[in-house]
Amino acid sequence: MGAGRTGTILKGVGGLYTVYSSGETFECRLRGSIRLEGIRPVTGDNVVLETEPGSSVPSVIGSVLPRRNVLVRPRAANIDQIVLVIASLSPAPDLFLVDKLLIAAGVAGTGAVLVINKADQDEAAAADIAEQYKGAAQCIITKALDSDDHGLEPLLAALKGRTSVLAGQSGVGKSTILNMLTDGAYMATGSISEKTLRGRHTTRHAELFPISGKYADEPSFIIDSPGFSLLELEDIAPRDLSAYYPEVYNHEGECRFQDCSHTGEPGCFVPGLVETGAFHPERYERYKVLYRELETREKNKYKNKRGL
Ligand SMILES: Nc1nc2c(ncn2[C@@H]2O[C@H](COP(=O)(O)OP(=O)(O)OP(=O)(O)O)[C@@H](O)[C@H]2O)c(=O)[nH]1
Numbered sequence: 001m002g003a004g005r006t007g008t009i010l011k012g013v014g015g016l017y018t019v020y021s022s023g024e025t026f027e028c029r030l031r032g033s034i035r036l037e038g039i040r041p042v043t044g045d046n047v048v049l050e051t052e053p054g055s056s057v058p059s060v061i062g063s064v065l066p067r068r069n070v071l072v073r074p075r076a077a078n079i080d081q082i083v084l085v086i087a088s089l090s091p092a093p094d095l096f097l098v099d100k101l102l103i104a105a106g107v108a109g110t111g112a113v114l115v116i117n118k119a120d121q122d123e124a125a126a127a128d129i130a131e132q133y134k135g136a137a138q139c140i141i142t143k144a145l146d147s148d149d150h151g152l153e154p155l156l157a158a159l160k161g162r163t164s165v166l167a168g169q170s171g172v173g174k175s176t177i178l179n180m181l182t183d184g185a186y187m188a189t190g191s192i193s194e195k196t197l198r199g200r201h202t203t204r205h206a207e208l209f210p211i212s213g214k215y216a217d218e219p220s221f222i223i224d225s226p227g228f229s230l231l232e233l234e235d236i237a238p239r240d241l242s243a244y245y246p247e248v249y250n251h252e253g254e255c256r257f258q259d260c261s262h263t264g265e266p267g268c269f270v271p272g273l274v275e276t277g278a279f280h281p282e283r284y285e286r287y288k289v290l291y292r293e294l295e296t297r298e299k300n301k302y303k304n305k306r307g308l
């Protein structure tokens with residue numbers, strides 16, 4: 001087999017991978033030995049392509065190049081930032097999911113942007129969510145269906161020159177946003193039909209799209225992904241949790257106790273941050289719930305060796 005050409009996985013469905021390489025796409029399978037090594041390539045992976053004897057077209061993924069990072073949910077590699085999408089009203093916003101995704105972004109070392117979509121449904125609720133997260137991430141309020149006033153320009157600016165992955169509950173408007181950003185080029189790929197765009201169309205697999213057209217002064221890539229409502233909290237030590245809260249970590253060391261958990265000890269500076277509004281009270285309540293969840297998990301780890 002000839003080797004040497006490299007490419008990027010756009011998507012993988014049922015063992016067949018679509019790989020982009022210098023302006024062309026190729027349908028490829030995995031070389032048997034990669035399968036044996038237990039490596040499962042994911043969308044965004046950079047790979048080495050091989051050509052089978054007698055063919056001039058690459059059809060085999062020979063190896064996966066080292067990853068900068070890899071996310072479990074959504075499944076994607078080599079990501080610069082996660083674009084968390086939430087709806088103002090419907091589907092009912094799950095802010096624990098947002099908190100956990102922000103933690104996952106921190107653990108993976110990627111940036112994070114929060115898009116509060118469907119602001120047309122409940123403007124006040126959208127503003128409230130933005131208020132809750134203003135100290136944690138850039139918050140962008142959008143109405144993706146409103147072609148005159150969708151509010152997506154700040155998102156375009158945030159995407160520029162980066163590889164981003166859309167993440168969030170099903171039905172919040174991730175694919176709709178992608179369609180707006182790509183001037184419908186996504187539809188042209190056949191992944192979504194004009195008819196279903198008006199109705200419901202659930203994304204089935206993570207797929208990478210280049211953002212081109214009028215926005216293409218710097219190449220950007222965006223991955224659409226299937227929505228999810230369950231997300232395992234990252235396996236971190238309880239005392240490390242606050243490191244993933246930008247509102248709090250700048251003040252680390254200002255509490256009376258060096259190992260303060262910020263869940264109610266005397267002399268903790270966090271309630272003060274909540275009073276001034278720098279740390280939103282509801283986000284703080286969720287922090288305490290997540291802290292307890294990590295603590296319980298740690299205790300169970302000692303109790304039985306089931307693992308997590
Ligand atoms: N009212 C309103 N509806 C919207 C908006 N954006 C998207 N929708 C609608 O919400 C529904 C779901 O949108 P999708 O883009 O398919 O949602 P998704 O997040 O990709 O969902 P999954 O692929 O299942 O994860 C569609 O009917 C869209 O037309 C918006 O800003 N306002």
Ligand SMILES: [Mg+2]
Binds near residue numbers: 175202203225226
């Ligand atoms: Mg979708």
Ligand SMILES: [Zn+2]
Binds near residue numbers: 255260265267268270
């Ligand atoms: Zn504290």
